[in-house]
Amino acid sequence: MQFGGRATEAQSAEMYAACRAAGITHFDTAWVYTDGTSEQILGRLIKSERDQLLIATKAGYEGGASAANLRTQLDQSRRRLDLDMVDVFYLHRFDPHTDLRETMDCFAALKAAGVIRYAALSNFAAWQVMKAQMAGMACGLAVDILQPMYSLVKRQAEVEILPMCTDQGITAACYSPLGGGLLTGKYAGGGGGRLSEDSRYGARYGTATMHQTATALAELAAERGTHPATLAVAWAAAHPAAPVPIISARSAEQLQPSLAALDCRLDSDLYAAIQALSPRPAPATDRLEEQEDNKD
Ligand SMILES: NC(=O)c1ccc[n+]([C@@H]2O[C@H](COP(=O)([O-])OP(=O)(O)OC[C@H]3O[C@@H](n4cnc5c(N)ncnc54)[C@H](OP(=O)(O)O)[C@@H]3O)[C@@H](O)[C@H]2O)c1
Structure with a gap:
Protein backbone atom coordinates (compact mmCIF):
# COMPACT_ATOMS: atom_id res chain seq x y z
CA MET A 1 0.00 0.00 0.00
CA PRO A 148 -9.74 -8.51 8.02
CA MET A 149 -8.21 -5.74 10.11
CA TYR A 150 -6.59 -7.18 13.25
CA SER A 151 -4.23 -5.81 15.86
CA LEU A 152 -3.91 -5.35 19.61
CA VAL A 153 -6.00 -2.17 19.27
CA LYS A 154 -8.56 -3.61 16.79
CA ARG A 155 -9.68 -6.94 18.20
CA GLN A 156 -13.20 -7.26 16.78
CA ALA A 157 -11.99 -10.10 14.48
CA GLU A 158 -11.56 -12.31 17.57
CA VAL A 159 -15.30 -12.39 18.14
CA GLU A 160 -16.59 -14.03 14.97
CA ILE A 161 -14.22 -13.60 12.04
CA LEU A 162 -11.20 -15.60 13.24
CA PRO A 163 -13.26 -18.46 14.76
CA MET A 164 -15.24 -18.57 11.50
CA CYS A 165 -12.00 -18.82 9.51
CA THR A 166 -10.93 -21.81 11.60
CA ASP A 167 -14.33 -23.44 11.20
CA GLN A 168 -14.53 -22.84 7.45
CA GLY A 169 -10.89 -23.61 6.61
CA ILE A 170 -10.35 -20.02 5.43
CA THR A 171 -6.88 -18.48 5.76
CA ALA A 172 -6.95 -15.11 7.54
CA ALA A 173 -4.42 -12.63 6.13
CA CYS A 174 -4.82 -9.78 8.62
CA TYR A 175 -3.96 -6.19 7.80
CA SER A 176 -2.65 -3.30 9.93
CA PRO A 177 -0.97 -5.40 12.66
CA LEU A 178 0.65 -2.20 14.00
CA GLY A 179 -2.60 -0.24 14.03
CA GLY A 180 -1.27 1.87 11.16
CA GLY A 181 1.91 2.58 13.18
CA LEU A 182 0.33 3.35 16.57
CA LEU A 183 1.80 0.19 18.13
CA THR A 184 5.37 1.25 17.35
CA GLY A 185 4.95 3.60 20.34
CA LYS A 186 6.16 6.61 18.36
CA TYR A 187 3.09 8.78 19.02
CA ALA A 188 3.59 8.59 22.82
CA GLY A 189 6.96 10.23 22.30
CA GLY A 190 5.44 13.04 20.24
CA GLY A 191 6.41 11.52 16.89
CA GLY A 192 4.37 11.81 13.72
CA GLY A 193 3.35 9.53 10.88
CA ARG A 194 0.28 8.16 9.14
CA LEU A 195 -2.05 8.88 12.07
CA SER A 196 -1.11 12.56 12.10
CA GLU A 197 -0.90 12.82 8.27
CA ASP A 198 -4.09 10.97 7.28
CA SER A 199 -7.29 12.02 9.05
CA ARG A 200 -8.99 8.71 8.27
CA TYR A 201 -6.28 6.82 10.19
CA GLY A 202 -6.16 9.51 12.88
CA ALA A 203 -9.87 8.86 13.50
CA ARG A 204 -9.53 5.05 13.26
CA TYR A 205 -6.88 4.96 15.97
CA GLY A 206 -7.84 8.09 17.86
CA THR A 207 -9.23 6.85 21.18
CA ALA A 208 -7.34 7.41 24.43
CA THR A 209 -7.58 3.68 25.28
CA MET A 210 -5.76 2.72 22.10
CA HIS A 211 -2.99 5.20 22.83
CA GLN A 212 -2.71 3.86 26.40
CA THR A 213 -2.35 0.35 24.98
CA ALA A 214 0.44 1.53 22.67
CA THR A 215 2.29 3.17 25.57
CA ALA A 216 1.94 0.06 27.72
CA LEU A 217 3.17 -2.15 24.87
CA ALA A 218 6.22 0.08 24.42
CA GLU A 219 6.99 -0.26 28.16
CA LEU A 220 6.63 -4.04 28.01
CA ALA A 221 8.89 -4.18 24.94
CA ALA A 222 11.53 -2.06 26.71
CA GLU A 223 11.46 -4.47 29.68
CA ARG A 224 11.99 -7.38 27.30
CA GLY A 225 14.69 -5.62 25.28
CA THR A 226 12.72 -5.75 22.06
CA HIS A 227 10.76 -3.39 19.77
CA PRO A 228 7.01 -2.91 20.35
CA ALA A 229 6.36 -3.51 16.63
CA THR A 230 8.00 -6.93 16.91
CA LEU A 231 5.70 -7.86 19.80
CA ALA A 232 2.63 -6.42 18.04
CA VAL A 233 3.14 -8.43 14.85
CA ALA A 234 4.15 -11.60 16.73
CA TRP A 235 1.06 -11.25 18.95
CA ALA A 236 -1.30 -10.90 15.95
CA ALA A 237 0.25 -13.97 14.32
CA ALA A 238 -0.03 -16.02 17.52
CA HIS A 239 -3.85 -16.09 17.59
CA PRO A 240 -5.09 -19.71 17.59
CA ALA A 241 -6.60 -19.20 14.10
CA ALA A 242 -2.99 -18.77 12.84
CA PRO A 243 -3.57 -15.56 10.91
CA VAL A 244 -0.93 -14.25 8.51
CA PRO A 245 -0.24 -10.58 9.34
CA ILE A 246 0.50 -8.36 6.34
CA ILE A 247 3.34 -6.06 7.37
CA SER A 248 4.17 -2.70 5.86
CA ALA A 249 6.40 0.34 6.24
CA ARG A 250 7.77 3.31 4.32
CA SER A 251 11.43 2.17 4.43
CA ALA A 252 13.49 -0.97 4.99
CA GLU A 253 14.69 0.49 8.28
CA GLN A 254 11.11 0.90 9.51
CA LEU A 255 10.23 -2.60 8.32
CA GLN A 256 12.98 -4.32 10.33
CA PRO A 257 11.16 -4.70 13.69
CA SER A 258 8.10 -6.11 11.92
CA LEU A 259 10.30 -8.60 10.04
CA ALA A 260 11.91 -9.56 13.35
CA ALA A 261 8.51 -10.95 14.40
CA LEU A 262 9.26 -13.94 12.16
CA ASP A 263 11.81 -15.07 14.77
CA CYS A 264 9.84 -13.96 17.83
CA ARG A 265 7.95 -16.79 19.51
CA LEU A 266 5.70 -15.64 22.35
CA ASP A 267 5.35 -18.03 25.24
CA SER A 268 1.89 -18.25 26.79
CA ASP A 269 2.78 -15.84 29.63
CA LEU A 270 4.02 -13.14 27.27
CA TYR A 271 1.07 -13.69 24.92
CA ALA A 272 -1.32 -13.23 27.87
CA ALA A 273 0.60 -10.19 29.13
CA ILE A 274 0.30 -8.47 25.74
CA GLN A 275 -3.35 -9.48 25.40
CA ALA A 276 -4.11 -7.89 28.79
CA LEU A 277 -2.98 -4.47 27.48
CA SER A 278 -6.22 -3.88 25.57
CA PRO A 279 -9.90 -4.47 26.31
CA ARG A 280 -11.21 -7.82 25.22
CA PRO A 281 -14.19 -7.53 22.84
CA ALA A 282 -17.44 -8.96 24.13
CA PRO A 283 -18.56 -12.28 22.60
CA ALA A 284 -21.33 -12.26 20.00
CA THR A 285 -23.78 -13.37 22.68
CA ASP A 286 -22.64 -10.45 24.90
CA ARG A 287 -22.37 -12.79 27.92
CA LEU A 288 -18.77 -11.86 28.66
CA GLU A 289 -19.08 -12.91 32.31
CA GLU A 290 -19.66 -16.54 31.27
CA GLN A 291 -16.45 -16.95 29.29
CA GLU A 292 -14.25 -19.51 31.05
CA ASP A 293 -10.98 -17.73 30.37
CA ASN A 294 -12.34 -14.28 31.18
CA LYS A 295 -9.21 -12.85 32.74
CA ASP A 296 -8.76 -9.59 30.88
N1 LIG B 1 -7.85 -4.75 2.87
C1 LIG B 1 -7.75 -3.51 3.29
O1 LIG B 1 -8.74 -2.76 3.31
C2 LIG B 1 -6.43 -3.00 3.79
C3 LIG B 1 -6.36 -1.83 4.57
C4 LIG B 1 -5.10 -1.42 5.04
C5 LIG B 1 -3.97 -2.16 4.72
N2 LIG B 1 -4.07 -3.27 3.93
C6 LIG B 1 -2.88 -4.07 3.54
O2 LIG B 1 -2.13 -4.40 4.69
C7 LIG B 1 -0.81 -3.85 4.60
C8 LIG B 1 -0.37 -3.42 5.97
O3 LIG B 1 -1.27 -2.45 6.49
P1 LIG B 1 -0.74 -1.21 7.28
O4 LIG B 1 0.22 -0.45 6.44
O5 LIG B 1 -1.91 -0.48 7.80
O6 LIG B 1 0.09 -1.95 8.46
P2 LIG B 1 0.63 -1.49 9.86
O7 LIG B 1 1.77 -2.42 10.14
O8 LIG B 1 -0.45 -1.42 10.87
O9 LIG B 1 1.17 0.00 9.67
C9 LIG B 1 2.31 0.23 8.89
C10 LIG B 1 2.74 1.67 9.11
O10 LIG B 1 3.26 1.85 10.43
C11 LIG B 1 4.35 2.77 10.40
N3 LIG B 1 5.53 2.01 10.84
C12 LIG B 1 5.86 0.73 10.53
N4 LIG B 1 7.02 0.38 11.12
C13 LIG B 1 7.44 1.45 11.82
C14 LIG B 1 8.58 1.70 12.64
N5 LIG B 1 9.50 0.77 12.85
N6 LIG B 1 8.69 2.93 13.21
C15 LIG B 1 7.74 3.88 13.00
N7 LIG B 1 6.66 3.71 12.24
C16 LIG B 1 6.49 2.50 11.64
C17 LIG B 1 4.48 3.24 8.97
O11 LIG B 1 3.63 4.38 8.77
P3 LIG B 1 4.11 5.91 8.93
O12 LIG B 1 5.59 5.97 8.85
O13 LIG B 1 3.43 6.61 7.83
O14 LIG B 1 3.58 6.33 10.27
C18 LIG B 1 3.88 2.09 8.20
O15 LIG B 1 3.43 2.42 6.91
C19 LIG B 1 -0.92 -2.73 3.56
O16 LIG B 1 0.32 -2.49 2.92
C20 LIG B 1 -1.95 -3.30 2.61
O17 LIG B 1 -1.32 -4.20 1.72
C21 LIG B 1 -5.27 -3.70 3.48
Whole structure:
Protein backbone atom coordinates (compact mmCIF):
# COMPACT_ATOMS: atom_id res chain seq x y z
CA MET A 1 0.00 0.00 0.00
CA GLN A 2 3.02 2.28 0.47
CA PHE A 3 4.75 1.46 -2.84
CA GLY A 4 4.63 4.56 -5.01
CA GLY A 5 3.10 6.59 -2.18
CA ARG A 6 5.00 7.14 1.06
CA ALA A 7 7.71 4.79 -0.25
CA THR A 8 9.56 5.74 -3.44
CA GLU A 9 10.37 3.03 -5.96
CA ALA A 10 13.91 2.76 -4.53
CA GLN A 11 12.58 2.41 -0.96
CA SER A 12 10.01 -0.13 -2.19
CA ALA A 13 12.81 -2.15 -3.81
CA GLU A 14 14.80 -2.11 -0.56
CA MET A 15 11.79 -3.31 1.42
CA TYR A 16 11.07 -6.01 -1.16
CA ALA A 17 14.70 -7.22 -0.93
CA ALA A 18 14.55 -7.24 2.88
CA CYS A 19 11.36 -9.32 2.77
CA ARG A 20 12.83 -11.79 0.32
CA ALA A 21 15.99 -12.11 2.41
CA ALA A 22 13.76 -12.92 5.41
CA GLY A 23 11.98 -15.63 3.40
CA ILE A 24 8.71 -13.81 2.72
CA THR A 25 6.92 -14.97 -0.43
CA HIS A 26 3.48 -13.31 -0.13
CA PHE A 27 3.00 -9.72 -1.37
CA ASP A 28 -0.25 -7.79 -1.14
CA THR A 29 -1.42 -4.90 -3.30
CA ALA A 30 -4.71 -3.55 -4.70
CA TRP A 31 -6.12 -1.95 -7.82
CA VAL A 32 -6.93 1.14 -5.78
CA TYR A 33 -3.48 1.68 -4.16
CA THR A 34 -1.45 4.74 -5.25
CA ASP A 35 -3.38 5.09 -8.52
CA GLY A 36 -1.97 1.82 -9.84
CA THR A 37 1.69 2.64 -9.13
CA SER A 38 1.80 0.07 -6.30
CA GLU A 39 0.92 -2.73 -8.73
CA GLN A 40 3.35 -1.46 -11.36
CA ILE A 41 6.28 -1.28 -8.92
CA LEU A 42 5.48 -4.71 -7.49
CA GLY A 43 5.23 -6.10 -11.03
CA ARG A 44 8.74 -4.85 -11.82
CA LEU A 45 10.18 -6.21 -8.56
CA ILE A 46 8.85 -9.75 -8.89
CA LYS A 47 9.74 -10.27 -12.54
CA SER A 48 12.73 -12.61 -12.13
CA GLU A 49 11.19 -14.88 -9.45
CA ARG A 50 7.45 -14.73 -9.96
CA ASP A 51 7.01 -18.52 -9.73
CA GLN A 52 8.25 -18.54 -6.13
CA LEU A 53 5.73 -15.92 -4.98
CA LEU A 54 2.11 -15.58 -3.95
CA ILE A 55 0.83 -12.28 -5.35
CA ALA A 56 -2.44 -10.80 -4.10
CA THR A 57 -4.43 -7.91 -5.45
CA LYS A 58 -7.92 -6.56 -4.82
CA ALA A 59 -10.77 -5.13 -6.86
CA GLY A 60 -14.10 -3.54 -6.15
CA TYR A 61 -13.14 -0.93 -3.55
CA GLU A 62 -14.51 1.43 -6.16
CA GLY A 63 -17.24 0.41 -8.57
CA GLY A 64 -18.73 -2.47 -6.57
CA ALA A 65 -18.69 -6.27 -6.76
CA SER A 66 -20.35 -6.85 -10.12
CA ALA A 67 -18.69 -9.36 -12.45
CA ALA A 68 -18.11 -6.62 -15.02
CA ASN A 69 -16.28 -4.38 -12.54
CA LEU A 70 -14.20 -7.23 -11.07
CA ARG A 71 -13.15 -8.41 -14.52
CA THR A 72 -12.29 -4.90 -15.74
CA GLN A 73 -10.16 -4.13 -12.67
CA LEU A 74 -8.51 -7.58 -12.65
CA ASP A 75 -7.50 -7.19 -16.29
CA GLN A 76 -6.03 -3.78 -15.51
CA SER A 77 -4.22 -5.17 -12.44
CA ARG A 78 -2.78 -8.04 -14.50
CA ARG A 79 -1.46 -5.55 -17.05
CA ARG A 80 0.07 -3.36 -14.35
CA LEU A 81 1.62 -6.38 -12.59
CA ASP A 82 2.53 -7.89 -15.97
CA LEU A 83 1.03 -11.20 -14.84
CA ASP A 84 -1.20 -13.67 -16.68
CA MET A 85 -2.42 -15.03 -13.36
CA VAL A 86 -2.93 -13.38 -9.96
CA ASP A 87 -2.61 -15.87 -7.09
CA VAL A 88 -5.01 -14.23 -4.66
CA PHE A 89 -7.86 -12.10 -5.95
CA TYR A 90 -9.85 -10.18 -3.34
CA LEU A 91 -13.13 -8.40 -3.43
CA HIS A 92 -11.87 -5.38 -1.46
CA ARG A 93 -15.11 -4.72 0.46
CA PHE A 94 -18.70 -5.86 0.76
CA ASP A 95 -21.10 -4.37 -1.78
CA PRO A 96 -24.71 -4.39 -0.56
CA HIS A 97 -25.99 -3.58 -4.05
CA THR A 98 -24.65 -6.66 -5.88
CA ASP A 99 -26.00 -10.18 -5.47
CA LEU A 100 -23.15 -12.28 -4.03
CA ARG A 101 -24.09 -15.11 -6.42
CA GLU A 102 -22.90 -12.91 -9.29
CA THR A 103 -19.61 -12.24 -7.46
CA MET A 104 -19.00 -15.89 -6.56
CA ASP A 105 -19.90 -17.08 -10.08
CA CYS A 106 -17.36 -14.57 -11.36
CA PHE A 107 -14.64 -15.89 -8.99
CA ALA A 108 -15.45 -19.46 -10.12
CA ALA A 109 -15.17 -18.52 -13.80
CA LEU A 110 -11.88 -16.68 -13.22
CA LYS A 111 -10.50 -19.72 -11.39
CA ALA A 112 -11.63 -22.07 -14.15
CA ALA A 113 -9.97 -19.81 -16.72
CA GLY A 114 -6.71 -19.95 -14.73
CA VAL A 115 -6.43 -16.18 -14.22
CA ILE A 116 -6.72 -16.45 -10.42
CA ARG A 117 -5.80 -19.23 -7.96
CA TYR A 118 -7.61 -18.24 -4.78
CA ALA A 119 -10.93 -16.47 -4.22
CA ALA A 120 -10.68 -13.92 -1.42
CA LEU A 121 -12.70 -11.31 0.46
CA SER A 122 -11.68 -8.31 2.54
CA ASN A 123 -13.46 -6.11 5.07
CA PHE A 124 -16.40 -8.51 5.33
CA ALA A 125 -18.41 -9.23 8.48
CA ALA A 126 -18.65 -12.92 9.37
CA TRP A 127 -22.29 -13.10 8.29
CA GLN A 128 -21.34 -11.63 4.92
CA VAL A 129 -18.64 -14.28 4.45
CA MET A 130 -21.11 -17.04 5.30
CA LYS A 131 -23.57 -15.53 2.85
CA ALA A 132 -20.82 -15.69 0.21
CA GLN A 133 -20.19 -19.33 1.13
CA MET A 134 -23.86 -20.09 0.54
CA ALA A 135 -23.87 -18.09 -2.69
CA GLY A 136 -20.85 -20.07 -3.90
CA MET A 137 -22.44 -23.48 -3.33
CA ALA A 138 -24.25 -23.50 -6.67
CA CYS A 139 -20.99 -23.09 -8.59
CA GLY A 140 -18.90 -25.16 -6.14
CA LEU A 141 -16.81 -22.21 -5.00
CA ALA A 142 -15.70 -21.62 -1.40
CA VAL A 143 -13.86 -18.62 0.00
CA ASP A 144 -10.13 -19.38 0.32
CA ILE A 145 -8.77 -16.28 2.06
CA LEU A 146 -10.17 -13.45 4.13
CA GLN A 147 -8.38 -10.17 4.86
CA PRO A 148 -9.74 -8.51 8.02
CA MET A 149 -8.21 -5.74 10.11
CA TYR A 150 -6.59 -7.18 13.25
CA SER A 151 -4.23 -5.81 15.86
CA LEU A 152 -3.91 -5.35 19.61
CA VAL A 153 -6.00 -2.17 19.27
CA LYS A 154 -8.56 -3.61 16.79
CA ARG A 155 -9.68 -6.94 18.20
CA GLN A 156 -13.20 -7.26 16.78
CA ALA A 157 -11.99 -10.10 14.48
CA GLU A 158 -11.56 -12.31 17.57
CA VAL A 159 -15.30 -12.39 18.14
CA GLU A 160 -16.59 -14.03 14.97
CA ILE A 161 -14.22 -13.60 12.04
CA LEU A 162 -11.20 -15.60 13.24
CA PRO A 163 -13.26 -18.46 14.76
CA MET A 164 -15.24 -18.57 11.50
CA CYS A 165 -12.00 -18.82 9.51
CA THR A 166 -10.93 -21.81 11.60
CA ASP A 167 -14.33 -23.44 11.20
CA GLN A 168 -14.53 -22.84 7.45
CA GLY A 169 -10.89 -23.61 6.61
CA ILE A 170 -10.35 -20.02 5.43
CA THR A 171 -6.88 -18.48 5.76
CA ALA A 172 -6.95 -15.11 7.54
CA ALA A 173 -4.42 -12.63 6.13
CA CYS A 174 -4.82 -9.78 8.62
CA TYR A 175 -3.96 -6.19 7.80
CA SER A 176 -2.65 -3.30 9.93
CA PRO A 177 -0.97 -5.40 12.66
CA LEU A 178 0.65 -2.20 14.00
CA GLY A 179 -2.60 -0.24 14.03
CA GLY A 180 -1.27 1.87 11.16
CA GLY A 181 1.91 2.58 13.18
CA LEU A 182 0.33 3.35 16.57
CA LEU A 183 1.80 0.19 18.13
CA THR A 184 5.37 1.25 17.35
CA GLY A 185 4.95 3.60 20.34
CA LYS A 186 6.16 6.61 18.36
CA TYR A 187 3.09 8.78 19.02
CA ALA A 188 3.59 8.59 22.82
CA GLY A 189 6.96 10.23 22.30
CA GLY A 190 5.44 13.04 20.24
CA GLY A 191 6.41 11.52 16.89
CA GLY A 192 4.37 11.81 13.72
CA GLY A 193 3.35 9.53 10.88
CA ARG A 194 0.28 8.16 9.14
CA LEU A 195 -2.05 8.88 12.07
CA SER A 196 -1.11 12.56 12.10
CA GLU A 197 -0.90 12.82 8.27
CA ASP A 198 -4.09 10.97 7.28
CA SER A 199 -7.29 12.02 9.05
CA ARG A 200 -8.99 8.71 8.27
CA TYR A 201 -6.28 6.82 10.19
CA GLY A 202 -6.16 9.51 12.88
CA ALA A 203 -9.87 8.86 13.50
CA ARG A 204 -9.53 5.05 13.26
CA TYR A 205 -6.88 4.96 15.97
CA GLY A 206 -7.84 8.09 17.86
CA THR A 207 -9.23 6.85 21.18
CA ALA A 208 -7.34 7.41 24.43
CA THR A 209 -7.58 3.68 25.28
CA MET A 210 -5.76 2.72 22.10
CA HIS A 211 -2.99 5.20 22.83
CA GLN A 212 -2.71 3.86 26.40
CA THR A 213 -2.35 0.35 24.98
CA ALA A 214 0.44 1.53 22.67
CA THR A 215 2.29 3.17 25.57
CA ALA A 216 1.94 0.06 27.72
CA LEU A 217 3.17 -2.15 24.87
CA ALA A 218 6.22 0.08 24.42
CA GLU A 219 6.99 -0.26 28.16
CA LEU A 220 6.63 -4.04 28.01
CA ALA A 221 8.89 -4.18 24.94
CA ALA A 222 11.53 -2.06 26.71
CA GLU A 223 11.46 -4.47 29.68
CA ARG A 224 11.99 -7.38 27.30
CA GLY A 225 14.69 -5.62 25.28
CA THR A 226 12.72 -5.75 22.06
CA HIS A 227 10.76 -3.39 19.77
CA PRO A 228 7.01 -2.91 20.35
CA ALA A 229 6.36 -3.51 16.63
CA THR A 230 8.00 -6.93 16.91
CA LEU A 231 5.70 -7.86 19.80
CA ALA A 232 2.63 -6.42 18.04
CA VAL A 233 3.14 -8.43 14.85
CA ALA A 234 4.15 -11.60 16.73
CA TRP A 235 1.06 -11.25 18.95
CA ALA A 236 -1.30 -10.90 15.95
CA ALA A 237 0.25 -13.97 14.32
CA ALA A 238 -0.03 -16.02 17.52
CA HIS A 239 -3.85 -16.09 17.59
CA PRO A 240 -5.09 -19.71 17.59
CA ALA A 241 -6.60 -19.20 14.10
CA ALA A 242 -2.99 -18.77 12.84
CA PRO A 243 -3.57 -15.56 10.91
CA VAL A 244 -0.93 -14.25 8.51
CA PRO A 245 -0.24 -10.58 9.34
CA ILE A 246 0.50 -8.36 6.34
CA ILE A 247 3.34 -6.06 7.37
CA SER A 248 4.17 -2.70 5.86
CA ALA A 249 6.40 0.34 6.24
CA ARG A 250 7.77 3.31 4.32
CA SER A 251 11.43 2.17 4.43
CA ALA A 252 13.49 -0.97 4.99
CA GLU A 253 14.69 0.49 8.28
CA GLN A 254 11.11 0.90 9.51
CA LEU A 255 10.23 -2.60 8.32
CA GLN A 256 12.98 -4.32 10.33
CA PRO A 257 11.16 -4.70 13.69
CA SER A 258 8.10 -6.11 11.92
CA LEU A 259 10.30 -8.60 10.04
CA ALA A 260 11.91 -9.56 13.35
CA ALA A 261 8.51 -10.95 14.40
CA LEU A 262 9.26 -13.94 12.16
CA ASP A 263 11.81 -15.07 14.77
CA CYS A 264 9.84 -13.96 17.83
CA ARG A 265 7.95 -16.79 19.51
CA LEU A 266 5.70 -15.64 22.35
CA ASP A 267 5.35 -18.03 25.24
CA SER A 268 1.89 -18.25 26.79
CA ASP A 269 2.78 -15.84 29.63
CA LEU A 270 4.02 -13.14 27.27
CA TYR A 271 1.07 -13.69 24.92
CA ALA A 272 -1.32 -13.23 27.87
CA ALA A 273 0.60 -10.19 29.13
CA ILE A 274 0.30 -8.47 25.74
CA GLN A 275 -3.35 -9.48 25.40
CA ALA A 276 -4.11 -7.89 28.79
CA LEU A 277 -2.98 -4.47 27.48
CA SER A 278 -6.22 -3.88 25.57
CA PRO A 279 -9.90 -4.47 26.31
CA ARG A 280 -11.21 -7.82 25.22
CA PRO A 281 -14.19 -7.53 22.84
CA ALA A 282 -17.44 -8.96 24.13
CA PRO A 283 -18.56 -12.28 22.60
CA ALA A 284 -21.33 -12.26 20.00
CA THR A 285 -23.78 -13.37 22.68
CA ASP A 286 -22.64 -10.45 24.90
CA ARG A 287 -22.37 -12.79 27.92
CA LEU A 288 -18.77 -11.86 28.66
CA GLU A 289 -19.08 -12.91 32.31
CA GLU A 290 -19.66 -16.54 31.27
CA GLN A 291 -16.45 -16.95 29.29
CA GLU A 292 -14.25 -19.51 31.05
CA ASP A 293 -10.98 -17.73 30.37
CA ASN A 294 -12.34 -14.28 31.18
CA LYS A 295 -9.21 -12.85 32.74
CA ASP A 296 -8.76 -9.59 30.88
N1 LIG B 1 -7.85 -4.75 2.87
C1 LIG B 1 -7.75 -3.51 3.29
O1 LIG B 1 -8.74 -2.76 3.31
C2 LIG B 1 -6.43 -3.00 3.79
C3 LIG B 1 -6.36 -1.83 4.57
C4 LIG B 1 -5.10 -1.42 5.04
C5 LIG B 1 -3.97 -2.16 4.72
N2 LIG B 1 -4.07 -3.27 3.93
C6 LIG B 1 -2.88 -4.07 3.54
O2 LIG B 1 -2.13 -4.40 4.69
C7 LIG B 1 -0.81 -3.85 4.60
C8 LIG B 1 -0.37 -3.42 5.97
O3 LIG B 1 -1.27 -2.45 6.49
P1 LIG B 1 -0.74 -1.21 7.28
O4 LIG B 1 0.22 -0.45 6.44
O5 LIG B 1 -1.91 -0.48 7.80
O6 LIG B 1 0.09 -1.95 8.46
P2 LIG B 1 0.63 -1.49 9.86
O7 LIG B 1 1.77 -2.42 10.14
O8 LIG B 1 -0.45 -1.42 10.87
O9 LIG B 1 1.17 0.00 9.67
C9 LIG B 1 2.31 0.23 8.89
C10 LIG B 1 2.74 1.67 9.11
O10 LIG B 1 3.26 1.85 10.43
C11 LIG B 1 4.35 2.77 10.40
N3 LIG B 1 5.53 2.01 10.84
C12 LIG B 1 5.86 0.73 10.53
N4 LIG B 1 7.02 0.38 11.12
C13 LIG B 1 7.44 1.45 11.82
C14 LIG B 1 8.58 1.70 12.64
N5 LIG B 1 9.50 0.77 12.85
N6 LIG B 1 8.69 2.93 13.21
C15 LIG B 1 7.74 3.88 13.00
N7 LIG B 1 6.66 3.71 12.24
C16 LIG B 1 6.49 2.50 11.64
C17 LIG B 1 4.48 3.24 8.97
O11 LIG B 1 3.63 4.38 8.77
P3 LIG B 1 4.11 5.91 8.93
O12 LIG B 1 5.59 5.97 8.85
O13 LIG B 1 3.43 6.61 7.83
O14 LIG B 1 3.58 6.33 10.27
C18 LIG B 1 3.88 2.09 8.20
O15 LIG B 1 3.43 2.42 6.91
C19 LIG B 1 -0.92 -2.73 3.56
O16 LIG B 1 0.32 -2.49 2.92
C20 LIG B 1 -1.95 -3.30 2.61
O17 LIG B 1 -1.32 -4.20 1.72
C21 LIG B 1 -5.27 -3.70 3.48
